[in-house]
Amino acid sequence: MPSPQETLHQVFGYEQFRDEQEGIIQHLISGGDALVLMPTGSGKSLCYQIPSMLRSGVGIIVSPLIALMKNQVDRLLQMGVRAAFLNSSLDFQSQRKVEIQMQRSELDLLYVAPERLMTESFLRLLEKTPLALFAIDEAHCVSQWGHDFRPEYLQLTILHERFPKIPRIALTATADLPTRKEIAEKLQLQNAKLFLTSFDRPNIRYHVELKENSRHQLLQWIQGGHEKHSGIVYCLSRKKTEKIAEFLQKKGFKALPYHAGLDSEVRNLNQERFLNEEGMIMVATIAFGMGIDKPDVRFVAHLDLPKSLEAYFQETGRAGRDGLPADAWMTYGLGDVITMKKMISESAADEKRKRVELQKLNSLLGFCETTVCRRQVLLKYFGEERNESCGNCDTCLEPIETWEGTVAAQKAISCVFRSGERFGANHLIDILLGENNRRVEQFRHDRLSTFGIGKEYVFSQWHSVFRQLVAMDLLTADLDGFGSLKITEKARPILKGEKKIFFRKDPEPKKRERIKTRLPKPTLADFDFQEPESQKLWEELRSCRLELARKQGVPPYMIFHDSTLKELVCRRPQTLEEFSHISGVGEFKLKTYGEDFLEVVKKYPAGTAEKIPTVASSNDSASGLSDTASDTLDLIREGKTPEQIAALRQLKLNTIYNHLAEAIQHRQLNVEEILSLPIGEVRHIENTMLSLQENQPGMKPVFEAYQGKYEYGILHCVRAGLLARER
Ligand code: ADP
Ligand code: ZN
Numbered sequence: 001m002p003s004p005q006e007t008l009h010q011v012f013g014y015e016q017f018r019d020e021q022e023g024i025i026q027h028l029i030s031g032g033d034a035l036v037l038m039p040t041g042s043g044k045s046l047c048y049q050i051p052s053m054l055r056s057g058v059g060i061i062v063s064p065l066i067a068l069m070k071n072q073v074d075r076l077l078q079m080g081v082r083a084a085f086l087n088s089s090l091d092f093q094s095q096r097k098v099e100i101q102m103q104r105s106e107l108d109l110l111y112v113a114p115e116r117l118m119t120e121s122f123l124r125l126l127e128k129t130p131l132a133l134f135a136i137d138e139a140h141c142v143s144q145w146g147h148d149f150r151p152e153y154l155q156l157t158i159l160h161e162r163f164p165k166i167p168r169i170a171l172t173a174t175a176d177l178p179t180r181k182e183i184a185e186k187l188q189l190q191n192a193k194l195f196l197t198s199f200d201r202p203n204i205r206y207h208v209e210l211k212e213n214s215r216h217q218l219l220q221w222i223q224g225g226h227e228k229h230s231g232i233v234y235c236l237s238r239k240k241t242e243k244i245a246e247f248l249q250k251k252g253f254k255a256l257p258y259h260a261g262l263d264s265e266v267r268n269l270n271q272e273r274f275l276n277e278e279g280m281i282m283v284a285t286i287a288f289g290m291g292i293d294k295p296d297v298r299f300v301a302h303l304d305l306p307k308s309l310e311a312y313f314q315e316t317g318r319a320g321r322d323g324l325p326a327d328a329w330m331t332y333g334l335g336d337v338i339t340m341k342k343m344i345s346e347s348a349a350d351e352k353r354k355r356v357e358l359q360k361l362n363s364l365l366g367f368c369e370t371t372v373c374r375r376q377v378l379l380k381y382f383g384e385e386r387n388e389s390c391g392n393c394d395t396c397l398e399p400i401e402t403w404e405g406t407v408a409a410q411k412a413i414s415c416v417f418r419s420g421e422r423f424g425a426n427h428l429i430d431i432l433l434g435e436n437n438r439r440v441e442q443f444r445h446d447r448l449s450t451f452g453i454g455k456e457y458v459f460s461q462w463h464s465v466f467r468q469l470v471a472m473d474l475l476t477a478d479l480d481g482f483g484s485l486k487i488t489e490k491a492r493p494i495l496k497g498e499k500k501i502f503f504r505k506d507p508e509p510k511k512r513e514r515i516k517t518r519l520p521k522p523t524l525a526d527f528d529f530q531e532p533e534s535q536k537l538w539e540e541l542r543s544c545r546l547e548l549a550r551k552q553g554v555p556p557y558m559i560f561h562d563s564t565l566k567e568l569v570c571r572r573p574q575t576l577e578e579f580s581h582i583s584g585v586g587e588f589k590l591k592t593y594g595e596d597f598l599e600v601v602k603k604y605p606a607g608t609a610e611k612i613p614t615v616a617s618s619n620d621s622a623s624g625l626s627d628t629a630s631d632t633l634d635l636i637r638e639g640k641t642p643e644q645i646a647a648l649r650q651l652k653l654n655t656i657y658n659h660l661a662e663a664i665q666h667r668q669l670n671v672e673e674i675l676s677l678p679i680g681e682v683r684h685i686e687n688t689m690l691s692l693q694e695n696q697p698g699m700k701p702v703f704e705a706y707q708g709k710y711e712y713g714i715l716h717c718v719r720a721g722l723l724a725r726e727r
Helices: 004-012 021-029 045-054 066-078 092-103 120-127 151-162 177-186 214-223 238-250 264-276 309-316 334-346 351-369 374-381 406-418 425-433 438-442 459-471 489-495 509-518 532-552 562-571 587-602 627-637 642-649 653-665 679-693 700-705 712-726
Strands: 034-037 058-062 083-086 109-112 131-136 168-172 193-196 204-210 230-234 254-258 280-284 297-302 326-332 402-404 475-477 485-487 502-504
Touching: 004 021, 004 045, 004 587, 021 034, 021 045, 021 193, 034 177, 045 058, 045 109, 045 131, 045 168, 066 083, 066 109, 066 264, 066 587, 083 092, 092 120, 120 151, 131 151, 151 177, 168 177, 204 374, 214 238, 214 297, 214 326, 230 238, 238 254, 238 280, 254 264, 264 280, 297 309, 309 351, 309 374, 334 351, 334 459, 334 475, 351 374, 351 459, 406 425, 406 459, 406 475, 406 485, 406 489, 425 438, 425 459, 459 475, 459 502, 532 562, 532 587, 627 642, 627 653, 642 653, 653 712, 679 700, 679 712, 700 712
Parallel strands: 034 168, 034 193, 058 109, 058 131, 083 109, 131 168, 204 326, 230 280, 230 297, 254 280, 297 326
Antiparallel strands: 402 502, 475 485
């Protein structure tokens, strides 16, 4: 039997396991049960795929979505893994065929829908089949509180009762504690080993923008670097998805709507197109999402507030599964808060549930209004404490100022009180500003004691105050649907002056423009190449991939991910042997596609590549590299690690890293080549550098920002990589 490591390498073409993957796999292989909580895109599927392949018998994967099953199976088939699925989309004959394959042990993995699994006939069939394991994917579907609840999932305990010896693994990307507990209880996995990894998605950059003209803002956002990318735009209503899709189409984008009210044929077609075509924008309600594991979604935008931080995390998590930089962007304003509160109060749910939902909304608003690192707030919600700021969210990149607004808050709240808690923010602001308009006169509000007491601020500032008071739950929206504001219990200490209050200073619109242009452009796959030759090769590789994908009717990323193509451009392998070392190239894909891609790459001589060790020119001194750095570089090319070189040359490890930094800056070496950090982490450090260097030059602030997690030498290499790209 091959080892998990060998399988990872030969079948999937990956070098190393991530985080807990190996531990989970070992645990299952030795027959244990597991409950796995890992964020979207972190590589959950490998955790059951490899044990299914290595244990004898077939692994049964329970999955809630038909589209998801087909996608997973197609992917496995691309790698030469024996996989199939069983669900209502197959005709009778195909179903029989799969069942026979299964009984003859001709399959390593079988994906089934839960309702199918639960039929007596299928359970009997399972009893006659050698089984490797049961995997329950999207296990949060068992949670009655969650929005993906599937009643069939509750019956899955049958598996445990009827097949007590077969190991089970339940997986989910939903992290909150109550759901976790519910999964363990409902699936009888209390004794399973819990595997929990960090929920951080370092390659996703979070932004929240104040809503002014959201369409226009969205357009600007997309045009600021995402013109050619796949993305998802979430809206609250079905109608809005259609309108926004149409708007984007008119502006020249490939955009499609998706919501539960569309004809199922149209819906499937739109989904297929999103998965298969490049640069497609899906404008959707939350009906779209679960199981969309397209790796190269480059942005997720929210034009309306999601329901909770969990929902936000799930939805934004669909961006950047491939680990390359991606954006999560949201516009939000007072109107959204009022709409959401109204929706919750008017829903048919019982009081307890409404309270839970309001609490969740409040946490989300806290995230929107935060003045500290957004990632800290997000992770804290999932129980992870972070001390350092991330350097990759809007509040880190452009710190938010605060102001003490106790008096302003008192004025605003009294104004709500004096006018009888019957009016919305705009009218209240008119009173505060002392506007003598018709409505003010009609209600004789010019006689209120709060009339004209707020002239020290302008309209937009007061608007910001009211929005934040609502977000802090000091004011709340009434159920009348007109946005009237009422005072909550929590406002009392403020009115009495017992508690100070701080507001965030909203950036002025003009300033916001400036921020956007100053932000480092996302260093995305297709922007990365300096040499025109590389760009040409990249385009050619992409069309080669597209052609192969079309022939088979699968999405391009199933052939190779962008990250694999990118590596091909940089490394320019000239033989199949060299080709096999590229990440994402397993044995089967090498056999199937190696020649096709090699033929393209060979047209571009290695010497003209972006400079990296294997293909760099032999004359280093001509490139301005110092002799001692050259010596280090030679040793790196012999395959030595920096630690080995330090020992060999009797130099400090940091010195070796400084040599490497020099080589990187001279583009003799790629930063990814020598640092064993995931690309997301490298980008993370880069972003921190870019955001810090503005105010504090030097490396010390960066070193401290990570509390010494990365040695100076490593930081120097990362910075050299940045400089090399700027050249
Ligand atoms: P999840 O189910 O957790 O959302 P997936 O299983 O779809 O994530 O994996 C996300 C992506 O990461 C996939 O493209 C997968 O091939 C890739 N991946 C998984 N494990 C590794 C690894 N050890 N090294 C490199 N890439 C990996
Ligand atoms: Zn941050």
